[in-house]
Amino acid sequence: MTQTEEYDAIVAGAGHNGLTAACYLARAGLRVLVVEKNDWIGGAAVSRSLHEGWTYSNCSYVCSLLRREIVRDLDLPKYGLQVIPYEGGASFTRDGGRFAYYSDADALRREMARLSPRDADAYRHYSRAIMRQCRFIRPFLLRDAPDPTSLRPRDLGELAYLVKKAHGLGRRELGETLRFWTMSIGDFLDDHFENDLIKAHLAGSGIIGTGLGVYSPGTAYVLLHHYMGDIDGGIGAWGFARGGMGAISGALAAAFKDMGGTIRTGAGVERFLVEDGRARGVALSDGAEFRAPVIASNMDVKRTFLEHTDPRDLPDDFRSQVERFKIxxxxxxxxxxxxxxxxxxxxxxxxxxxxxxxxxxxxxxxxxxxxxxxxxxxxxxxxxxxxxxxxxxxxxxxxxxxxxxxxxxxxxxxxxxxxxxxxxxxxxxxxxxxxxxxxxxxxxxxxxxxxxxxxxxxxxxxxxxxxxxxxxxGNIFQGELTFDQLLFNRPVPGYAQYDSPVKGLYLVGSSAHPGGGVMGAPGANAARTILRRETSGKRMKGYAA
Amino acid sequence: MSGADAIVIGAGINGLTAATVLVRAGRSVCVLEAAAQVGGMANPRIAHFLYNLSPLVRADLGLGRRDWPFATHPLPSVALDPGGRHVVLRGDEARLAGGGTPPEANAWRDMHARLTRYGAVLRQLAEAAPPGLEGGLTSAAGLKQMLRLGWFGIAMKRLGRRDMREFMRVLLSNAYDMILDEMPDGPLAGLLAADAVRGGAVGPRQPGTVLSLIYRMGHGGAVSLPAGGMATVTGAFERAARDAGCRIETGAQVTQIVIEGDAVRGVETADGRRFDAPLVLGSGGAAATCALAGPAHFDIEAQRRLRNIRARGTAAKLNLTLDALPEISGLPADLMGARMVLAPRADYVERAMNAAKYGEISDAPVIEMVIPSLTDATLARNGGHVLSAIVQCAPHDLSGGWNDAARDRLRDRALAALAEVAPGLPDLVTEAEVITPADIEAETGAPGGHWHHGELSLDQILTLRPASGMGRYAIGPNGLFLCGAGAHPGGDVMGLAGRNAARAALGAEGGR
The missing domain is CATH 3.90.660 (Polyamine Oxidase; Chain A, domain 2)
Incomplete structure (x- = not known):
């Protein structure tokens, strides 16, 4: 049996970014359908009972990056999202030594001084540098990446915003910022600290999820990517979602349904339907078809365009760029x-x-x-x-x-x-x-x-x-976070603003700017773009707008 | 006591260039060189090719715009393959040594065109002091800089939208991915990967290595061998300086830069002499130059930054004397004089460079070599041949330190690697000289024995070279300038750092 239903927008994939985009679209008054291949929702933000009595957050496992603007816009605490901050961590050595990291500044200082008094002093300098970079970058997360080859007012405006923020850093700080963004976390830590264990403990966030080593340039930025979250206003703080990471997807889904959205699980997109260069709907693996003028893919860029879009609907050049995208x-x-x-x-x-x-x-x-x-x-x-x-x-x-x-x-x-x-x-x-x-x-x-x-x-x-x-x-960021794949290069130069050569087909996952982590920013940014381009007069409301 | 308008410390390529530019602008200049001969790292024992020298420098020094005042032999490059399928590069053309066209030929033609096009855009940045962050946008200097950046922007725009996008994508990328996106892994990919990391302490998978490959291709990437070897080149630079009226003293070790108030007054040498001058340009490393001036004249932040400059040389030089010409199976005799690179695959290069991270000598090193005696008979000795090789990776900070046993280990590993393509070669060796990065540092003062006096990585280029806040040649007290490879745009026998620094020094005079 083939059923064909009409929607205003269809989201392919019920990961946290897909659900975030779906929420914003539904909130603006669109009729939205989310389709998901698994029998459960959440993508990589799930809690599953895989052994009786135990619940596993079996992919992503901690939470902090989820943009607070999104939490507020969608009122997620109302739908059960509760984040518990945690207070530190520790690294251990084979000979029984350890370094414990406490979020309490005095405790941390005492612990560092135990290993190296010099490093305890250096930490102040280090953490200030990191926090400054976090503050610098955070306003950009919920903005679109400007296309530097374009002279459209919107791109020029975004570019001007970037220049203004950079200029605002002041000359000295700008130099430090340029350096920080291009260096490796290993070199950055070597600049500051002498103790191996302290350095090893702090370096981890620079490599998690990437195909880079601690001495690869660009890993200082990856560290930042992991630090720029906040919980209760504390930058860099981490926390757990009560009930596991599925609580985030669960809250998003509940909010979405409350706005009248529909989620259909158990069958994923087989093919994006394209007619005359314009997206018209989706054909699912169970044979169902749904039609909509706007399709938002939460799948990564390779899956979306190489596996589920007919090659004839895409320029060769675009396809080869997607093939080159490193995941x-x-x-x-x-x-x-x-x-x-x-x-x-x-x-x-x-x-x-x-x-x-x-x-x-x-x-x-x-x-x-x-x-x-x-x-x-x-x-x-x-x-x-x-x-x-x-x-x-x-x-x-x-x-x-x-x-x-x-x-x-x-x-x-x-x-x-x-x-x-x-x-x-x-x-x-x-x-x-x-x-x-x-x-x-x-x-x-x-x-x-x-x-x-x-x-x-x-x-x-x-x-x-x-x-x-x-x-x-299995890449957790839907694409390496390297210089050649960030900002206006993410995922493909010329298509960094969630759009694609197929009109009406958008990317809302973390293959798009600003990338992965359970952040929701690509989903929210993409929804904003979709509303601006595809609807007349509907605009995104809220903090993330 | 004697005086001059300017003192240049060090008579390497950059020091001589800076001195000549100053002399030609009407200043009296004295160059003080600690070693017994001029040339620094362009010393014929250390360097062997001419490939990146800036035409601007030549023009400014009177060394000819198109033709050198001496003969040069352009060399093809051969990517050696242990299987015998050597790839020969002449400009953008790739051929197999045994005849025929390798499958990578088209990819190479496109890549060569692209990289030289990008190199020409970036060259604009190399040919002037990097954009500074001081002064604000409203000052005359600020406006001039904005104008220059505007030109740079126009050059980018002129690439066309598609190429500009590709330029901005690939610029900060890694050479390994860029190369293997376009051609299969093999000798040609290996050669390019090796060129991207030569002299540095990085592997080709490190982001930023595309930039160092483009840096090498900035002047087309053609390699030539000067007749008479590098001594001819250093001699030409020395003559250019002397002819212009520059005084050059060798064996004069500067022990202190004299500073009174907040301005440079001159230098003192080890033999107790004092040279007065209101301008001092140091062509050694930034940290060494600051040490000569004394830490009191630099704020603590500047000192911290200087301390953190990464300069770990990884390229050792191996000079072999052979009693006969070796044979490389599959390579015709007329190509034995070419630049030969032993790096059969890009991942071979990555593995060879892993050793840099752990202070080890590579088991299977990357080798660039030439037998100059084939091209230039004056270089042959006693009917035999000489082979000059650059061996990577041999890190400056070798764990256990550099001693004779370590040198022998390096020689043996290099010979074992060469035996893969030239099985008879080890038996032909009558003499072997190993020059490690530590030796290069001791002989020339280059920090870490590094080719560029500091890693050419993304966080150490342009305004950030040698360190943030010191990117425009002037450092510390008034009248003190950096003019060596540690400053923008970096090393190789290019001369731009010296030229730019001299021009910055001339520009600063007017301000005081």
Whole structure:
């Protein structure tokens, strides 16, 4: 049976960006349909019960980047979004040493001074530099990237805004800013600190999710990308969504439905229907067809245009640019159900950092070697792990007394090397277990008895993440955050404002400016563009406008 | 005690260029060089090619606009392949050494055209002091700078919209992706990747390496061998300076830059002499120049920035004396005199450069070499041949330090790598001289033995070179200028840093 229904707009993919765009479109009065291939919504912001009694946020796992303008516009707390800030984290060494990071400035200073009095002094300089950069960049997140080759008033206006903000930094600060944006996090940390463990702890955010090493230029910006979030007004603060990351998607979906939107799960877009160079609707994998003059794709740029759009509807040049867009899988994920909290001999009892992010990398060199493994198609022998036990903060995630642990693993290649061949097909069950073993060895640095505590483990290679979530190569940002893929270059020069060569077909996912992280900015920005270009007189309302 | 209008410290290519520009503008100039001979890193033991020298510098120095005052031999480049399918590059043309056209030929023609076009745009920036951030937009200097940026903008626009977009995308990208997007991995890709990282402490996958490749192609990318070797080139620079009326003293080690009040008064040398001058231009590293002046004359922020300049040389020089010409299977004899690059694949280069990060010598190094005695018989010795090779990676900060055992290790690894394409070569070696980055630093004062006196990375170019706030040659007290490769636009035998610095110094005179 073929059904054809008419909508004002169809959103392909119910990830957080798709839902954000859908909300803003519905709020402006459009009839909006969201279609999702999985039986559940959320994309990479999900909470799933994969082992009885335990809830896994099995992709993204922490929250802070979600733009507060969006939270306010859509009134998400009303729909159940509650974010609990956490107070720090720690890194551990093989010989029992540790560095704990506290959000309390005095505690942090004492801890740093314990390792290096010089670094404790340097931290003030460092954190001020980072915060200044955060403040500089945040206003740009909810704006469109100007096209520097265009002379349209809108682009010139955006360009002028950029120049004005840069000029406002002052001469000295502008120099520091240019330098910061182009340098590596490793070099930036080497500039400031002497202690290896402190540097290793701070460096992690510069590489998470990317195909870059700590000494690759541009990773200082990636660090910023992870820091520019805020919770309760505190820049750089991180938190958990109560109920797991699915709470964010859940709140967005509830808000959307409240505005009269429709979500249809269980069948994804097979093909975008294009007639005379204009999007007309979508054909789904279960045979259903829906028509609308506006289609917003939450899929990444490669999936949208290389897999689900007829090549005849796209200029060759555009297709080859999309083919060149780099989306590299570099991270894996372990979700672990624990029967109880494992022992932590290197930490004092009731240490607050147990509720934060835990790591086992000792130096920048170790992190760089982990990257070299990845370049050659191997998972890192000593991977960087970003590990959390969210059930310590949110007990609803695990049964009484038990714990739920989430481990982000960097680096794991998408096309694993084996017997002379690099292919995602090499991620066999055996390979995944061997990778998990390397990760557990790292976890054992903190928790020597980790293996005895495990009830269930979900191992997700980049190939698994691609298969389930639909992110190409399992890349969490829908595309590398490198200079050649940011701002007006993201995803493709000339189409950086959410549009495409097909009229009415828009990108709302994090392949578009300003990129990934559970931020919602691409979705909100794209909705603004859609309303401006596709409707007469409808404008986006709210803080994000 | 003797005096001049300006003192230049160091008689390398940039120091001599700066001095000559000043002399030709009517100043009396004295160049003080610590070593026994002029030339700095263009010393024939260290450098072997001429490829990036700016026509502007030549014109300003009277070294001819089109023809050099000495003979040069343009060399093709050969990308060596252990399998014998060597690729020969002549300008934008790629051919197989054994005859025929390699599959990458078209991709190379397009890329060559594009990169030289981009190089011409960027050259505008190299040929003047970088845009400064001081003074504001309303001052005369500010307006002049805006005008220059306007020209740059127009040059970008003239690329056309499509090319301009590609330029802005690729500029900050990494060479590895750019190359492999257009051609399969192989010897040609390897050669380009190697050219993108030569002299630096980065691998081709590092963002910013496209820029260093374009930098190399800024003057077309053609490589030539001067008749008589690099000594002829340094000699020509020295003669240009002397003919213009410049005084050059070798063996004169400057130990202090004399500063009174907030202005430079001259320098003192190790033998206790004092030279008075209101202008001093240092062609050594920024940090070394500041140390000569004394830390008291720089604010603490400037000192912190100087300390953080990254300058870790990774290129060692290997000079071999051979008792006969080696054979490279698949390479015709007439190509043995070419510039040969051993970097069979781009990922080979990436792996070779990994070692830089850990202070190790590469197991399988990237080698650029030439047998100059084939082209220029005057360079041959006792009927044999000489082979000059640049070997990467051999980091300045080798863990364990550079000693004879480490030098031997470097030589052996380089010979083992060369034996892959020229199996008989190791047996022909009668003498081998290894010059490590540490040796280069000791001999020439170049920080870290680095080709550019500081990594040419995105955070150390233009206004940020050598460090933020010091990008326009003047540093610290009045009258003190940087004129070496550590300043914008960087090194290679290019001469622009010296020329730009001299012009900045002349411009500043009027202001006081």
């Amino acid at each position: 590299r899988g570099s991270s894996a994920k372990l979700n672990i159900a624990l029967d109880r909290l494992p022992d932590m001999p290197a930490a004092p009892e009731h240490a607050s950092f147990i509720r934060g992010d835990l790591h086992a990398s000792e130096s920048l060199v170790e992190l760089e070697r982990a990257y070299d493994d990845w370049k050659d198609g191997r998972w890192s022998a000593r991977p960087y792990i970003d590990m959390l036990i969210p059930s310590r903060i949110d007990p609803t995630l695990a049964p009484q007394g038990a714990e739920m642990m989430t481990v982000f693993v960097q680096y794991a290649p998408y096309d694993l090397y084996r017997n002379g061949i690099r292919s995602p097909g090499n991620w066999t069950g055996e390979a995944r277990r061997a990778m998990a073993d390397a990760v557990l060895d790292q976890i054992a640095v903190l928790f020597p008895d980790i293996r005895e505590r495990i009830e269930h483990t979900e191992i997700r290679s980049p190939a698994d993440i691609e298969r389930e979530v639909g992110l190409t190569e």
